[in-house]
Amino acid sequence: MMKIWITFILAAALTGGAAAQKNKNLQGPAKPEHIANVKKALPEKAPAKPKKARKILVVTRCEGFVHGSIAIGVEAIRLMGEQTGAYTIEETRELDLFNDTDLEKFDAVLFLSTTRLKPTPEQQQALLKFVRDGKGMIGIHAATDNFYGWSEGAKMMGGLFCGHPWTASCTVQMKLNEPDHPVNACFHGESFKVKDEIYQFKEPYSRDNQRVIVSLDMEDPDTKAVKGGKPDKVTRTDGDFGVTWVRQEGKGRVFYCSMGHNHHIFWDNRILQHYLAGIQYALGDYDVPDEIK
Numbered sequence: 001m002m003k004i005w006i007t008f009i010l011a012a013a014l015t016g017g018a019a020a021q022k023n024k025n026l027q028g029p030a031k032p033e034h035i036a037n038v039k040k041a042l043p044e045k046a047p048a049k050p051k052k053a054r055k056i057l058v059v060t061r062c063e064g065f066v067h068g069s070i071a072i073g074v075e076a077i078r079l080m081g082e083q084t085g086a087y088t089i090e091e092t093r094e095l096d097l098f099n100d101t102d103l104e105k106f107d108a109v110l111f112l113s114t115t116r117l118k119p120t121p122e123q124q125q126a127l128l129k130f131v132r133d134g135k136g137m138i139g140i141h142a143a144t145d146n147f148y149g150w151s152e153g154a155k156m157m158g159g160l161f162c163g164h165p166w167t168a169s170c171t172v173q174m175k176l177n178e179p180d181h182p183v184n185a186c187f188h189g190e191s192f193k194v195k196d197e198i199y200q201f202k203e204p205y206s207r208d209n210q211r212v213i214v215s216l217d218m219e220d221p222d223t224k225a226v227k228g229g230k231p232d233k234v235t236r237t238d239g240d241f242g243v244t245w246v247r248q249e250g251k252g253r254v255f256y257c258s259m260g261h262n263h264h265i266f267w268d269n270r271i272l273q274h275y276l277a278g279i280q281y282a283l284g285d286y287d288v289p290d291e292i293k
Contacts, residue, residue, distance in 0.1 A: 132250025159205030
């Protein structure tokens with residue numbers, strides 16, 4: 001009986017461990033009409049000339065919710081690199097490349113709406129070393145819905161997902177915290193509206209940890225009222241709902257933007273330019289202010 005009980009405990013531990021988590025992202029390719037929309041919206045050129053050929057590992061693994069926009073997001077990121085010559089990409093839905101040898105081939109790792117990822121301790125250390133030694137990490141939309149049991153990873157990304165009161169059908173007003181910041185150049189100094197699902201964050205999100213350059217404009221009546229969304233889900237009391245930030249991590253760089261739930265975000269020229277500037281910053285080709293103010 002004791003032997004059976006021990007076997008049961010071991011089986012349960014393995015089933016609940018990181019290695020046993022299933023990848024739920026089984027999406028096929030992006031729709032041709034969506035790709036056509038992206039091609040029309042691509043930036044003509046990159047804001048900076050690459051210092052060398054750059055390669056990004058785009059991670060699309062999901063162990064939680066699977067966003068339907070991941071497939072077109074991958075194509076948008078891929079096509080934007082090809083169009084501008086800023087980088088090339090390799091997509092993966094596994095984490096086994098998170099080791100020193102395989103990561104050496106890349107200049108940045110991009111988490112594209114990944115969810116509930118639980119890298120092993122060895123994979124965690126490899127990714128930390130990769131960024132802190134001078135490479136980049138990029139997060140789009142649900143990239144903050146990971147690393148709940150890994151405090152260093154959550155702090156490196158800049159925060160943890162804590163619900164989305166502003167749902168996919170909400171149109172919100174964005175505030176440029178730094179209108180003159182190079183990553184915001186595409187907005188020409190003007191705040192803007194966007195229809196997308198917008199997150200709120202919990203610790204370790206803090207303006208003491210990262211440089212927030214775009215956030216929700218809580219002076220806009222509809223945005224403040226969470227019109228069309230779920231106002232009862234707002235848990236932050238400080239009105240601080242960051243959307244885009246940059247931060248240093250050792251010798252490396254992190255760029256994150258929470259926009260990217262809705263498909264059309266990936267054929268919005270302004271947002272693509274915003275992504276591209278942030279990506280080039282993370283790659284080390286675009287020198288922009290990233291000190292904590």
